[in-house]
Amino acid sequence: xxADTAEVDRPAPVVPGVARTSGTDGGEIVHPGRDRYHDVxxxxxxxxxxxxxxxxxxxxxxHPGRHLPDGVAPARFEVVAVLLSMAQRRRVRVRVQVPExxxxxxxxxxxYRGAEALEREAYDMFGIVFSGHPDLSRILMPEDWEGHxxxxxxxxxxxxxxxxxxxxxx
Amino acid sequence: xxxxxxxxxxxxxxxxxxxxxxxxxTAPAELERxxxxxLRLPEGGVVNASDFDVERTDDETMIINMGPQHPSxxxxxxxxxxxxxxxxxxxKPVIGYLHTGxxxxxEELTYQQxxxxxxxxxxxxxxxxxxxxxxxxxxxxxxxxPPRALWIRMLLSELQxxxxxxxxxxxxxxxxxxxxxxxxxxxxxxxxLAFFEKTTGVRMNHNFIRPGGTAADLPDGWEDDVExxxxxxxxxxxxxxxxxxxxxxxxxRMEGVGAISAEEAIALSATGPILRSxxxxxxxxxxxxxxxxxxxxxxxxxxxxxxxxxxxxIRLNEIRESVRILRQVLERVPAGDYRVQDKKVTPxxxxxxxxxxxxxxxxxxxxxxxxxxxEGEVYVAVESPRGELGCYLVSDGSSKPYRLHIRAPxxxxxxxxxxxxxxxxxxxxxATISSVxxxxxxxxx
Numbered sequence: 001x002x003a004d005t006a007e008v009d010r011p012a013p014v015v016p017g018v019a020r021t022s023g024t025d026g027g028e029i030v031h032p033g034r035d036r037y038h039d040v041x042x043x044x045x046x047x048x049x050x051x052x053x054x055x056x057x058x059x060x061x062x063h064p065g066r067h068l069p070d071g072v073a074p075a076r077f078e079v080v081a082v083l084l085s086m087a088q089r090r091r092v093r094v095r096v097q098v099p100e101x102x103x104x105x106x107x108x109x110x111x112y113r114g115a116e117a118l119e120r121e122a123y124d125m126f127g128i129v130f131s132g133h134p135d136l137s138r139i140l141m142p143e144d145w146e147g148h149x150x151x152x153x154x155x156x157x158x159x160x161x162x163x164x165x166x167x168x169x170x
Numbered sequence: 171x172x173x174x175x176x177x178x179x180x181x182x183x184x185x186x187x188x189x190x191x192x193x194x195x196t197a198p199a200e201l202e203r204x205x206x207x208x209l210r211l212p213e214g215g216v217v218n219a220s221d222f223d224v225e226r227t228d229d230e231t232m233i234i235n236m237g238p239q240h241p242s243x244x245x246x247x248x249x250x251x252x253x254x255x256x257x258x259x260x261x262k263p264v265i266g267y268l269h270t271g272x273x274x275x276x277e278e279l280t281y282q283q284x285x286x287x288x289x290x291x292x293x294x295x296x297x298x299x300x301x302x303x304x305x306x307x308x309x310x311x312x313x314x315x316p317p318r319a320l321w322i323r324m325l326l327s328e329l330q331x332x333x334x335x336x337x338x339x340x341x342x343x344x345x346x347x348x349x350x351x352x353x354x355x356x357x358x359x360x361x362x363l364a365f366f367e368k369t370t371g372v373r374m375n376h377n378f379i380r381p382g383g384t385a386a387d388l389p390d391g392w393e394d395d396v397e398x399x400x401x402x403x404x405x406x407x408x409x410x411x412x413x414x415x416x417x418x419x420x421x422x423r424m425e426g427v428g429a430i431s432a433e434e435a436i437a438l439s440a441t442g443p444i445l446r447s448x449x450x451x452x453x454x455x456x457x458x459x460x461x462x463x464x465x466x467x468x469x470x471x472x473x474x475x476x477x478x479x480x481x482x483x484i485r486l487n488e489i490r491e492s493v494r495i496l497r498q499v500l501e502r503v504p505a506g507d508y509r510v511q512d513k514k515v516t517p518x519x520x521x522x523x524x525x526x527x528x529x530x531x532x533x534x535x536x537x538x539x540x541x542x543x544x545e546g547e548v549y550v551a552v553e554s555p556r557g558e559l560g561c562y563l564v565s566d567g568s569s570k571p572y573r574l575h576i577r578a579p580x581x582x583x584x585x586x587x588x589x590x591x592x593x594x595x596x597x598x599x600x601a602t603i604s605s606v607x608x609x610x611x612x613x614x615x
Contacts, residue, residue: 024546025309050436054549054560054577063566067545080562082549082577084434086450089457093549114439117585125273140266140614149274150573156278 014047014092015040019069020049029128031072037079037096038106044083044092053091054082054111054131057098061152074143076100081108098128105133125150195548223341231259233279236599238267244341244603245610249587261588267582268614276574280540281307281381284571288561289375291576292612294337294487297330297366298554299612302378305460306550306563307381310543312350313515316507319383320461325396325499326369327377327461327552328492332403333362334555335485336494337414338607339410345604346423358406368395382516383509393500400493400500407489415486424479428590428602429442431476440586442557442579443488444606447480454553466498478605485607488555514541540569547573556580578612 013020018040018059019031032040058078060066075097083092098105107130108115119130120139127148130136138145147154237248247265252260276287288303289296308315342357363373367388370376378385387396414420430440432448445452453470455463471487473480477552509516517536518529535541545567551560557579564573583606590602 023548024312024544025548025550027549031179052439053551053558054562054564054575056575056577058564058573063572066566080547080549082560082562086452086457087179091549102541112439114582114585117581118439121581137351138266149271156274 006067014049015043019072021067021069023093027091027093028041029095031097032061032067033072034096034098035092036103038108038111041081041083041094041108041133042111044094046153047085048087049083049085049090049092051084051086052081052118053084054080055108055115055118055122056080057126057128059126059150059152068097077103077126079105079122080130094138103127104129104131109133124148127151176205189383225382230517239485244608246265247584247608247610247613249305249601249603251591251596251599253596258591258594258596260600261313261599263404263584263587265610265613268610269615271573272615273427273576276571278570280569281543281571282536282540282569284574286375286377288574288576289377290611291578291615292554292556292559292580292609293374294330294609295330295334295555296375297326297379298552298559300376300549301327302552302554302559302561302576303563303574304379304381306548306561307543309550310546310563310565311381311515311541312544313382313510313512315383315510317462317504319508321499322384322388322508323379324461324463324466325388325496325503326366326384328495328499329362329365329399331492332399332489332496332557333366333603335489336362336403338485338555338604339482342601342604343414345600346420348414348420351410354406354410354413358403361402365392365395365399368392380509382512383507385509387508388503394494396500400496403489404493407486407493410486415483417514421479423598423601424482424605425477426475427478427594427598428605429475429477430586430590432468434589435476435586438586438589439582440557442553442555442583443481443484444470444476444557444583444586446478446484449474454558458551460550460552465502466495468492468495478601481605542567542569543571552578554579556609556612558606576612576615578615580606580608580610581613582611583614584608 001165014031018036021029021031023029030040058080059076060074060078061076064074066074077098077100079096079098081094083094096105105128107119110132117139119133120136122128123130123136124138124141125148137143141149231252231254233250233252235248235250238246248264248267250262250264251258272287272291279287285300285303288299291299336355336359340352340359343351343355349456366376367373369392370385418490430444430448432450435445435448436450441452449472451470451472456470468491471484471491473484513532517533522529523533543565545565547564549560549562551558558577559579560577562575562577563571566572587603587606591599592600
């Protein structure tokens with residue numbers, strides 16, 4: 001689908017005044033600020049987006065120059081929630097910027113109970129704190145683990161492998 | 171505490187004498203965990219730690235652990251359950267025992283290599299994982315697949331659904347006490363796996379569906395092989411019907427057990443057979459078609475009560491629907507290329523490398539550096555046997571994914587387990603866990 005047809009087919013925004021883009025896949029993306037994130041998602045839920053299909057985060061530490069609409073200042077982290085409307089057969093991605101020095105964002109748990117495990121995973125992997133979450137604890141990593149593995153500054157564990165007759169570790 | 175009882179509590183260890191601290195010396199956070207304060211309530215709430223009387227030890231309820239090594243939990247799933255006698259009150263799934271950081275690994279592998287990583291997540295339907303990764307990469311690349319590739323993918327995806335559901339029938343039969351079903355399920359699954367071995371070279375973790383098409387064409391005579399599988403499965407599905415569906419013991423264990431309502435399932439983001447068992451006709455193959463699913467004729471199977479029996483019936487009949495799709499695919503697979511003829515994405519055939527310098531260079535570049543994928547981000551979802559399998563892929567323009575997130579259906583579906591098990595018997599918990607069909611490789615990734 002070219003960008004032009006995407007413009008024509010694009011359904012009306014659920015919340016006016018929030019920056020919108022269409023993704024590489026022609027998908028609908030809204031970019032609310034961190035303070036409006038919860039309200040925007042709540043408005044979507046009231047507009048028929050009854051399911052939170054997915055929630056994850058991205059650490060843009062190594063890729064700061066990504067494309068964002070005007071008025072949206074890039075921050076290190078981004079929380080991405082995919083909302084699904086079954087009646088309209090439509091998905092909306094909500095991308096919210098979360099700064100590094102204060103990685104706190106409102107939890108969607110009071111809107112969608114299904115956010116529970118997904119937000120715990122994002123917390124576990126990125127250290128993003130979801131305020132209002134009932135039990136924000138590690139879900140995949142051990143409870144006493146230090147650091148958040150999917151952050152870009154978290155090293156990948158490597159074990160040097162000594163191949164037979166190889167010229168030694170490089 | 172008297173000196174006698176104190177000596178009973180002290181333990182000689184390598185680090186000297188250690189004794190159990192008294193209960194009020196336990197940190198509040200530790201105590202909370204001990205008394206199960208973080209167990210999920212069915213409404214999703216949690217218990218406040220101040221509600222607990224620390225000194226009271228004769229609690230009516232009991233917290234027990236099930237797993238991670240329990241034989242019925244389908245892998246290393248651990249459940250903390252609060253029991254009142256035989257009745258399950260609250261449950262908390264504890265996961266992460268199989269976490270190997272596959273999303274992190276995915277950032278280290280090129281798009282060319284990526285399929286080998288994602289295929290190991292849901293090890294009972296690896297081809298669906300490869301499919302969703304390939305679709306996401308192709309969406310970023312903006313390439314259009316030749317029709318034969320689409321139909322080969324559909325063929326493999328549906329065969330995978332048959333094999334995965336057969337595996338579920340087998341393990342579910344085992345969980346409720348039907349060893350016969352276990353043997354039957356594995357026997358029929360073997361037919362499908364033998365076909366996969368012939369087609370892709372391996373029985374699991376195929377790395378066959380790759381960005382740009384498939385790794386190879388279907389083998390000669392594949393129509394006959396698939397025909398044999400379909401004929402066998404069709405006949406034997408009726409056997410299962412006879413063996414289980416009408417059988418009083420089986421019905422007794424499944425009917426009305428582990429019920430969940432449509433509202434709860436939607437609120438908890440449950441998808442796949444769990445959502446459909448509550449009567450919501452949501453199947454991505456129908457509602458948001460991918461590949462060529464809008465060109466084939468099939469029914470979306472839904473249940474009514476949302477109980478274990480509905481989920482059993484849905485999976486049984488989904489095998490029938492898959493067989494129906496496969497019969498149409500058999501007749502309609504078009505001739506042509508099985509992968510896109512874009513030299514930047516598809517490695518050249520081996521014979522070309524000896525003749526053409528350009529082919530050699532392309533081959534070398536693809537296998538060392540990989541191909542560059544334009545900047546962007548996509549979310550693609552397919553219907554795996556367990557539900558919505560999504561892939562959120564972010565590219566920074568290099569040859570490796572900047573972020574690879576897999577929305578694993580089992581991971582999300584596990585959240586509905588506490589709701590299903592609430593108020594049921596602990597003996598039914600086994601059947602209910604089975605009906606969610608969690609694959610721990612996918613849950614923990």
